[in-house]
Amino acid sequence: MGLTSQSTGTGALKEMFEVQLESPDDLVIALAGNPNTGKSTVFNSLTGLNQHTGNWPGKTVANAQGKYTYQDERHILVDLPGTYSLLASSVEEQVARDFILFGNPHATVVVVDATCLERNLNLVLQILEITDRAVVCINLMDEARRKKINIDIKKLSELLGVPVVGTTARNGHGLDELKDTVRKVIRGEIKTTPIKVKYGDLLKEAIQEIEPHVHELIHDKMNSEWTSLRLIDGDDMLLESINNYLHFDLSGDAVLQEKLDTVHMQLKKENTDVNDLRDHIVSNIVKTAENISHEVVVFENKTYNQLDRKIDNVLTSRIFGIPIMLSLLGIIFWLTIEGANVPSALLADGLFWIEDQLTSLFMWLNTPDWVHGILVLGIYRTLAWVVSVMLPPMAIFFPLFTLLEDLGYLPRVAFNLDHFFKKACAHGKQALTMCMGFGCNAAGIISCRIIDSPRERLIAIITNNFVPCNGRFPTLIALSTIFIAGTTGAFSSLVAALSVLGAIVLGVVITLFISKLLSKTILKGLPSSFTLELPPYRKPQIGRIIVHSIFDRTLFVLGRAIVIAAPAGLVIWLMANIIVGDASILTHCALFLDPFSRLLGMDGYIMMAFILGLPANEIVIPILIMGYMSKGSMLELDSLEQMRQLFVQNGWTLLTAVCTMLFALNHWPCGTTLWTIRKETQSLKWTWISFLVPTLTGIIVCFIVAQGARLLSLI
Numbered sequence: 105m106g107l108t109s110q111s112t113g114t115g116a117l118k119e120m121f122e123v124q125l126e127s128p129d130d131l132v133i134a135l136a137g138n139p140n141t142g143k144s145t146v147f148n149s150l151t152g153l154n155q156h157t158g159n160w161p162g163k164t165v166a167n168a169q170g171k172y173t174y175q176d177e178r179h180i181l182v183d184l185p186g187t188y189s190l191l192a193s194s195v196e197e198q199v200a201r202d203f204i205l206f207g208n209p210h211a212t213v214v215v216v217d218a219t220c221l222e223r224n225l226n227l228v229l230q231i232l233e234i235t236d237r238a239v240v241c242i243n244l245m246d247e248a249r250r251k252k253i254n255i256d257i258k259k260l261s262e263l264l265g266v267p268v269v270g271t272t273a274r275n276g277h278g279l280d281e282l283k284d285t286v287r288k289v290i291r292g293e294i295k296t297t298p299i300k301v302k303y304g305d306l307l308k309e310a311i312q313e314i315e316p317h318v319h320e321l322i323h324d325k326m327n328s329e330w331t332s333l334r335l336i337d338g339d340d341m342l343l344e345s346i347n348n349y350l351h352f353d354l355s356g357d358a359v360l361q362e363k364l365d366t367v368h369m370q371l372k373k374e375n376t377d378v379n380d381l382r383d384h385i386v387s388n389i390v391k392t393a394e395n396i397s398h399e400v401v402v403f404e405n406k407t408y409n410q411l412d413r414k415i416d417n418v419l420t421s422r423i424f425g426i427p428i429m430l431s432l433l434g435i436i437f438w439l440t441i442e443g444a445n446v447p448s449a450l451l452a453d454g455l456f457w458i459e460d461q462l463t464s465l466f467m468w469l470n471t472p473d474w475v476h477g478i479l480v481l482g483i484y485r486t487l488a489w490v491v492s493v494m495l496p497p498m499a500i501f502f503p504l505f506t507l508l509e510d511l512g513y514l515p516r517v518a519f520n521l522d523h524f525f526k527k528a529c530a531h532g533k534q535a536l537t538m539c540m541g542f543g544c545n546a547a548g549i550i551s552c553r554i555i556d557s558p559r560e561r562l563i564a565i566i567t568n569n570f571v572p573c574n575g576r577f578p579t580l581i582a583l584s585t586i587f588i589a590g591t592t593g594a595f596s597s598l599v600a601a602l603s604v605l606g607a608i609v610l611g612v613v614i615t616l617f618i619s620k621l622l623s624k625t626i627l628k629g630l631p632s633s634f635t636l637e638l639p640p641y642r643k644p645q646i647g648r649i650i651v652h653s654i655f656d657r658t659l660f661v662l663g664r665a666i667v668i669a670a671p672a673g674l675v676i677w678l679m680a681n682i683i684v685g686d687a688s689i690l691t692h693c694a695l696f697l698d699p700f701s702r703l704l705g706m707d708g709y710i711m712m713a714f715i716l717g718l719p720a721n722e723i724v725i726p727i728l729i730m731g732y733m734s735k736g737s738m739l740e741l742d743s744l745e746q747m748r749q750l751f752v753q754n755g756w757t758l759l760t761a762v763c764t765m766l767f768a769l770n771h772w773p774c775g776t777t778l779w780t781i782r783k784e785t786q787s788l789k790w791t792w793i794s795f796l797v798p799t800l801t802g803i804i805v806c807f808i809v810a811q812g813a814r815l816l817s818l819i
Contacts, residue, residue: 123169123180123207130171131179131290134204136231137215138224139186140512140639142243144168145273146215147183148648150283174283182209190230191339191382195558198341204234205326206349210290211237213282218248218255218270219640222397228264229389232298233330238266239285246272247640252404260400265297274645299396303333303388306374307381310336313370314363321357325350335360336367337381412640416516420638425520432513433539434605436504440543440574444496451496455488474681481737482677483670486723489738490669493722495662497574501543502653510644514539519638528616529623531560538564538615541571542608545773546661546780548573553784559627562790563619565781569773569798570615572607575721579768580604582725586748587761607769614770614805618797626793661776665720668775672719676727679716681736690716690731704803705763705810707755714767719775724768759813763806770802 123132137143151170168183184203185196204212214231216224221242228240242255261268267285271278288294302308311332318335319328326346334342335354347353354360371377376384418424459480466476508514514536522532533555541548548568555561572580584603679690687695690712698708709731717724726738729747732754733739741747751760772795773781782791 123182127178129178131177131211132207132209133179133181133286134184134207134209134212135181135215136184136200136204136212136227137186137241138188138217138227141186141215141217141224142273143186143215144183145645145648146213146241146243146271146279146282147181148651149273149276149279151181172283175287177287179283179286182207188227189386190227190234191386198345201234201342202345202349204231206345209237211239211286213239213241213286215241215243218242218244219251219253221255221401222393225393225396226389229299229301229392232264232266233301234327236266236296236298237289238296238298239282239289240264240266240268241278241282242268242270243273245270245278246275247642251409254402254404256400256402260396263299263396263399265299267294267296299392300329301389301392303385306371306376307333307336307384310367310371313367314360317360317363321352321354321360322346322350333385335364337385409640415641416638419513419516420519425516429517429520432508433542436501436508437542437577439504440497440501443500444574447496447499448492452488452492455492456485459484459488477681477736478674478677483673485737486669486673486676486719487666489723489726490665490720491662493578494575494665494720495658497577498544498658498661499654501574502547502658503649505540505543506649506653507644510642510649512639512641515638524616525619528619530563530616530619531555531557534560534564534567534619537568538571538612541568541573543574544661545569545571545573545777546664549777549780549784559623562785563622563627565784565790566622566794566797567615567618569777569794570618570770570801571611572769573721573774575774576768577604578722579725580607580765582744582747583761583765583768586744586751587756587758603765607765611769614801618801622797664779665774665776668779669719669723672716672775676716677737680730688734691734694731703810704767704806705759705813706767706806707760709754710760710764710767714771717774718772721768721774759810763810766806766809767802770798770805772799 135143135147147168147170150172152172170181170183172179172181182203184200187194187197187200190197190201190204203209212231212235214228216228232238240260242257242260245255248255255270257268257270267289269278269282269285271282273279285294289296303311311329314335315328315332318332322328322331331342343353343355347355371381419428462480462484463476466480508517517539518532518535521535525532525534534552536554537548537551539548540551545568548571549565552561552564552568555564581600581604584607585600588603589599679693680688682689684692694708694712696708697711701708701711704711709728712731713724713728716727723738725747726740729741729750730736730738732750741750772778778791778795781794782788785791
C-alpha cells in the first residue's frame with residue numbers, strides 16, 4: 105500500500121490525534137520541550153482559558169490543547185508531553201515524536217530553559233532532524249538575567265538555522281514576538297535551514313547505503329536520512345508508528361531488510377556493535393549541543409547556582425532529607441485537616457439546608473415517602489456528604505502539593521526515596537505518585553503517568569491505595585482520638601496525631617513490601633534507570649497553582665466521585681429501607697458477614713459500612729452509624745463522645761478500633777479510584793488485581809493482629 109495525500113495534513117490531525125479543529129484553516133502548532141522549562145506556562149499564557157485536556161488516543165499520556173488568535177488567524181496549540189529525547193524509549197517520547205512526524209503540524213515550538221541551555225539543546229537538535237518548520241523559544245530569560253547568564257540569541261539562531269525568541273512567559277514578555285515569528289515561519293516569510301548533526305564517516309556511509317531506497321518508499325512524508333538512521337538503530341517503535349499512521353509496512357520490504365542486514369554486517373566488521381549505536385548517536389548529539397552552547401552562552405557569575413546547591417546539600421542529605429520531607433508532609437496534612445473543618449462545616453450546612461428545602465417541596469407536592477427517600481435521603485444526601493467532606497480537603501491539599509511542585513521541591517522527594525523504591529524493585533518516581541495519593545488515590549493513579557516503564561507504572565498503580573487519602577483520614581482521626589488517645593489526658597491530641605502518623609508510615613512500609621512482592625511475582629523485572637532533574641528553585645506562580653490544582657485535579661476527581669456516589673446513594677437507601685422478615689437487607693447482610701468479620705477483629709456492620717462506602721471513603725462512618733441505629737438514611741452524631749458511646753454499646757473495644765483503622769488503611773480502592781485505574785490501564789484484569797491486592801492485604805493484616813491479640817490476651 106502506497107502513501108496518499110490523505111495520510112497527512114489536517115485530516116490526519118483530526119482523525120489520528122484528535123486535534124479539535126473548528127475550521128480547515130486553523131493552524132496547528134506543536135509545543136515541545138524538556139520538563140521544567142516553563143512549557144506549561146508558555147501554553148497557559150498563550151491560550152488562557154481557551155483550552156481542554158484529555159488523553160492521546162490509546163495512550164495514558166495527558167493531551168492538552170488550546171487556541172489563540174493572532175492576525176485574524178486561529179492557532180491550535182498542542183502541548184506535547186515533556187521529554188528529554190525523541191528516541192522513543194517511553195510512551196511520552198513516542199507520543200511527542202509521532203505527533204511532530206505524522207500529525208504534520210504547521211510549526212513546532214521548542215521551549216528551552218535559558219538557565220541550562222546546553223542540556224535542552226539535545227531535544228532541539230533531535231526535533232530539527234525531523235522538521236524544518238521550527239521555532240526555538242528560550243524561556244525563563246528573567247532567571248538567566250538574575251543568575252547573570254548571557255545568551256547570544258542572534259548567533260544561536262544562525263547556528264541552529266531556525267528563528268530563536270527569548271521569553272519570560274510568567275509575565276508575558278516575548279510572547280507577541282513568539283506568535284509573530286511562528287506566523288512568519290508558517291507563511292514562509294522566514295526561511296529555515298536546520299543544522300544537521302554529524303555522526304561520523306562510518307554512520308554517514310551506512311545512511312547513504314539505504315537512504316535512496318528509503319526515500320523511494322516514503323517520498324517526502326518524512327526526512328529520509330533521519331528515518332534511515334533510526335532504521336539502522338533498530339527502532340521498532342518507529343516502524344510500528346509508520347505502519348499505524350502512514351499505512352506502510354517497512355518491515356515487510358525485502359530489499360530494505362537486505363540492505364539493513366548488509367549495513368549491520370559492515371558495522372560489525374568495523375567493530376561497531378548494533379547495540380552500541382544509540383550511545384554513539386546520543387554522544388554526537390550531546391557533543392553538538394555542547395559546541396553550540398559554548399559559542400552562545402556566557403556565565404558572568406561562575407557560582408550562579410551555588411545557593412541552590414547549598415539548599416540541596418540539606419534537603420537531599422542522608423541526615424536531614426527524609427526528616428524535612430516528613431515534616432513538610434506533616435505540615436500539609438495539618439493544614440489540610442485543620443483548614444478543611446470550617447469550610448466543610450459551612451458547605452455541609454448549605455447542602456443540608458437545600459435538603460430541607462427539597463423535603464419541604466416533596467411534602468408540598470405530596471409525593472410518596474419512597475420517592476422522597478430515594479431521591480432526597482438516598483441520592484442527594486450521599487452526594488451532599490461526599491461533596492461537603494471531599495471538596496474542602498482536596499481544595500487545600502492539591503494547591504499545597506502543587507506549591508511544592510512549583511517551588512521545585514518534589515523532584516527532591518523522589519531523589520530522597522529513590523533508594524528505598526529501588527530496593528523494592530520499583531521506580532523512584534513512585535514516591536511522587538504515593539505523595540499525591542495522600543490527597544486522593546484517584547489523582548495518585550493519574551500521576552503514575554510520569555513513570556515510563558509499563559511494569560513499574562503498574563506497580564505504582566496497584567500499591568497507591570496503601571497510603572490513606574483525605575477520605576480515610578476522618579475515620580483514622582476519629583477512631584484514634586476516641587479509643588487510642590482517649591485515656592492519655594492532656595497529651596490526647598499528640599497521641600492521636602502520632603497514631604495517624606504511625607498509620608501513614610505503616611502504609612508506606614506496606615507499599616514498599618507489596619511493590620517488592622509484585623516485582624518478584626506477577627510483575628517480575630529489575631528497576632529501570634531514569635533521568636531525574638533537580639530543577640532550580642523558583643518563585644511559585646500562585647495564580648497558576650490555584651487554577652491548575654482546582655480545575656485539573658480537585659474538580660476532575662470530584663466529578664468522577666459524584667458520578668459514582670449518585671447510584672450508590674440509591675443502593676444504600678434501598679438496603680436500609682427494604683424490610684425482609686423483621687430486618688432490613690442491610691441488617692441481614694451484616695449478620696451474614698458477622699462471623700467472618702469477627703475473625704478480623706470487627707463486626708458485620710463495620711464490614712457492610714466499608715462495602716457500601718465503595719463510592720467514597722468519606723461515608724463509611726455515616727453508614728456505620730446508620731446501621732447501628734437502624735435508621736433509614738445516613739446520619740452523623742454531634743460529638744465524638746456520642747460516637748464513642750454508640751460504638752461501645754455495640755461491643756467495640758480497643759482491638760475493634762485498631763482493626764478497623766488497619767482495614768481502613770488496607771482495603772479495596774474507592775469507586776472513583778477503580779474507575780480511574782480502569783481508564784489508565786485500559787484493562788479489567790489490572791483493575792481487578794488493584795482491587796484484590798489491598799483487600800487481601802487488609803484481611804491478612806487484620807486477621808494476624810486480631811488473632812494474635814486474642815491469643816496473647818493483649819487487648
